[in-house]
Amino acid sequence: MAEKLIGDLVKGGGLQHFWLPKGSPQIPRIERAEGMYVWDQAGRSYMDCTSGPVVVNVGHANPRVLAAMREQAEKVCYAYPSGFENEANTELSNLLTDQAGEGFDRAFFVSSGSEAMEKCLEFARLHALAVGQGDRYKLISRHPSYHGSTLGAMGLNGDSLNTAMTPMLRPSIKIPAPLSYRYPDGFDRDSYALHCAQCLDQAIQQAGPETVLAYIMEPVMGLTGGAQYAPDFYYTMVREICDRHGVLLIYDEVISGAGRTGRFMASHWWPTGRPDLMTFAKGIGGGYYPLGGFLAPDHMVEEVVRAGGFHLGHTYKASPLGCAVGLAVLQELIDQDLMHRARVEGQYLRDRLNVLKSSLVILGDVRGIGQLNAIELVADQTSKTRFPATLDVQGELKKLGMAEGLLIYARRSSGGEFGDWLMMTPPLIATRNDIDVLVERLEKVLRAFQDKLTARGFLV
C-alpha cells in the first residue's frame, strides 16, 4: 500500500517517482513553452488547450511578465511584510481592487488557492468575533465542489476524492450544487437551481441561523463540475438568503477569476449576487509565480483591525517577486484586452464544439462561459449514460491527445457520479486560428476514442 502511494522514492530519478505508482508509464519531460504551446525533450510540440490546470491565462513565456520578473528579482525577491512594505504589493493591490470594483477595497496575498481559502475563512471568523457574532462558525458549501487540498479547504470540498482524510476534517454542511446537465429526474435546469437555492435557506435554518458564518461557492464550477453554472436568478436568490440570515457569501474565484470567464471576476456577470468576500489564485500568478489571495471590503478589514488585526499569514505572503509577477500578468490581461477576447473566442469555441456534437455520439454536453469551458462525454447522448470507471476515460484521452499534439485535462469527480468531461480552457491569448487548430486536433482525438469504444462494445 505504501509503495503504491509513494512510489519509488528511495531509488528516485525524478519528481514522478515520488507521486506516481511504481510501473506507471513514463511521461514526457518538458523542455520549454511559449504562447499556446509546450515542447518536450524530444522536440515534440503540444498545444496547451487547458492552460496547465487553468493557470496560464496570458500564455507561456509572456515577454512582459518575464521582464517584470527579472527586473524585480534584481531589486529584491523577498521581504517579510511586517518589516517592509513593497512597491509591487501596493501597485498590485491597487490594480486588483480597481478591477474587482466597489466593495473589494483590500487584497491579502498568499501563495495558492488552498491557502487563499484558508485565509479567507479565518478572516471571516475573525470578523464575526470583531462584530460581536462569535457564535457564527458553521460553514455551508456545495456538492460537488472543489476548494483545495489543505485540511481546512478539504472540509469544504464536495467530492469523495480524499476520503482517506475524512477523520481529520471538519466537514462543512453540504447542499447540492445547481448542475446544468445532470440534474435529478423531475427537474429541469431552472427548477433544480431553484431547489438548490431553497436548500441553502433550509440548511441555514436547520443549523441555526445565528451559528452560520458563511456560504461558500464557485460561481462557475471548476474541476468537480466542469464549467457548469446556474441561471441568473440563483445568484440573486443566494445573496438574498445570506442577507436575510446575516450569513457571509464567499465566492471561490480561484479558477473563475483573472479574466477566465471573460470578465475580471466571474461575479461581475451577476451584479445582484455580489459576494462579501472572494478568493483568487491560478490566473493571477499566471503560472509564473504561485500567487493567491482574497478580496474584502474596507469596512470588514477596519472592523477586524480595530478588534486586534489579522495576523494569520504565511511566510511568502505579499512577496515582492510574486506581486511583481501578478502586476505584469494583470497589466497584460488589460492592455491586450484578453477578457474581451475570452468572451468572443470562447463563444466561437463552444459554437464549433456544438457542431462537433451533432456528428459525435459520445459528445453529451458543451458548456461554459468565456474561456472556462468543458465538454462532457457519454455512452449515449439521450440517456446521458456515464462510462464505467474501469474504462479509464481520462487515461485513454490523455494518451490520444498526446499523440495528436494536444494536452488534455480530463476530469471526473466523486467516483464518476457527475460524469466524465474534458476542461476546454485554452489560454486567453487564443486567437481564432488557435481555436481552429484546437478543434481540429480534438476532433481527431474524440473520433479515435469513439472508434475504440465502438470496437469494444462500450457505446449504448
Ligand SMILES: Cc1ncc(COP(=O)(O)O)c(C=O)c1O
Ligand atoms: C475553485 C478552486 N478553489 C481552490 C483550488 C485550490 O487551489 P490550489 O491548487 O492553488 O491550492 C482550486 C484548484 O484547482 C480550485 O479550482
